[in-house]
Amino acid sequence: MDRDGAAEQSGTAGAAEPRTRRNRPTGGGVTMEAVGRLAGVSQVTVSRALNDPSKVSAETLRRIEEAIATTGYVPNAVAGALASSRSRLVTALVPSITNVVYSSLVKSFIEGMRAQGYQILLSETGFDPVEEEALIAAHLSRRPDAILLTGIHHTAKARHQLLGAGIPVVEVWDITDTPIDMCVGFSHSEAGRRVADFAVESGYSVAATVTAADERARRRARAFTEQFEARAGRTVTTVELPGPASLAEGRRALATLIESGDFTTGAVFCSSDLLAHGALIELHVRGIAVPGQVAVIGFGDQDFAPYTEPALTTVSVDRTELGRRAASALIARLAGEPRKDAVINLGYQIVRRGSA
Structure with missing residues (x-):
């Protein structure tokens, strides 16, 4: 035992050895004691370093921080709870x-x-x-x-x-x-590819995507673009939004597409039904026929999707x-x-x- 005194009771005292991933269905995990063993100090010293780093030497703190980084240990905020207990x-x-x-x-x-x-x-x-x-x-x-x-x-x-x-x-x-x-x-990539197939097989030879700031949405848009360009031989115009989806962003994105001159007819794949609904509104305001001139495809099949005008074609997930x-x-x-x-x-x- 080191100079920092008697061992204190902690939230992970008495826990079993760290489990392998295969045998970790009900809890346990990395303990403060395991961190201390790896750092060459007591469990009490690890606790002291976490609660008040100024109370341990710089070298001891360095070893403890390295042990935490190695093990992935997360300090227990539930004082006195046993690591083997269920929190429900x-x-x-x-x-x-x-x-x-x-x-x-x-x-x-x-x-x-x-x-x-x-x-x-x-x-x-x-x-x-x-x-x-x-x-x-x-x-x-x-x-x-x-x-x-x-x-x-x-x-x-x-x-x-x-x-x-x-x-x-x-x-x-x-x-x-x-x-x-x-x-x-x-699979979001597969969903994007199948929407591209749907658009091509429905007779659309021009396409655009409108995508919110979401990694999964961008993955769908990339897959759609790659598949559509491979099948239709035409470059897909893309609009990537800086933030989340909304009706307003859907309207603004469609206005951007139309006013740029790069997209005047074809299919628009939106990363969410909210964006698609906004697109429908913008197209209606501009007197552009849907789906005669521009087709709109959403994602999510939200409750309002069947009740837009016209009703929204979309990707449904249960x-x-x-x-x-x-x-x-x-x-x-x-x-x-x-x-x-x-x-x-x-x-x-x-x-x-x-x-x-």
Whole structure:
């Protein structure tokens, strides 16, 4: 024992050795004691360095920081809680709590988790990976039993912390062959390609995309552009927005396309139904026939999509089922059941209506 005194009781005292990823369904993860062993100091010294770095030497602090970086350890904000105990708390991080695309998903996820006695701690990332990284650290410090993330692209530090946390993780709204733990969603690139096929096969030889500031939306737009250009032999005009989707941005984007002179007829693929609705309004105001002169295709199949004029052609994803499947996947892992499928592909559907 070093000069810093007797060992104190901490939130991770007495925890088991760090688990491998294969054997981490119900918690445990990297402990403060493990960080201390790697740094060559006591658990008390690690705690002191985290709470008041001025109380340890610069060299000791350096070794502790290196050990934390190596292990992905996240300090425990729940003083006195045992690492092996269940908090009955599950974290969910979504880009937007007001966007119905995510709120409907979260609603069904919450219902599924609450039915099994879990409560949800929800935060909004704002489509910002750096903000998501900070929220992941903050939420993990509360020692949740599991975590839901939106998307599959996270910072290296966030992934490291999640792998070190030793809890079930489900990534939703996207799929990958290499999830952190599990993922439930669909392929955005494939969806973009199929929309391009739909546009070409519907007789459109000119196309444009309008895309909000969202990595998944940009991926759909890139895939659409590559597929359309390969099949139609025409360059796709693109408008990338600096912020989130809205009716106003949809109107402005269509005005930009038309006034630029690069796009006067053809199909417009919008990254969300909100943008597509704004596009329909702008086209109506300008007296441009839809779909006779310009066709509009959205994404998300929001509740208003069948009731626009004309009704909006869009890509539909069963968000309610997605939330249910994410909850079921976590519940099974928390119950210690062997993981059957790490990747659950729910697919999507192109819904043809009057706008294209």
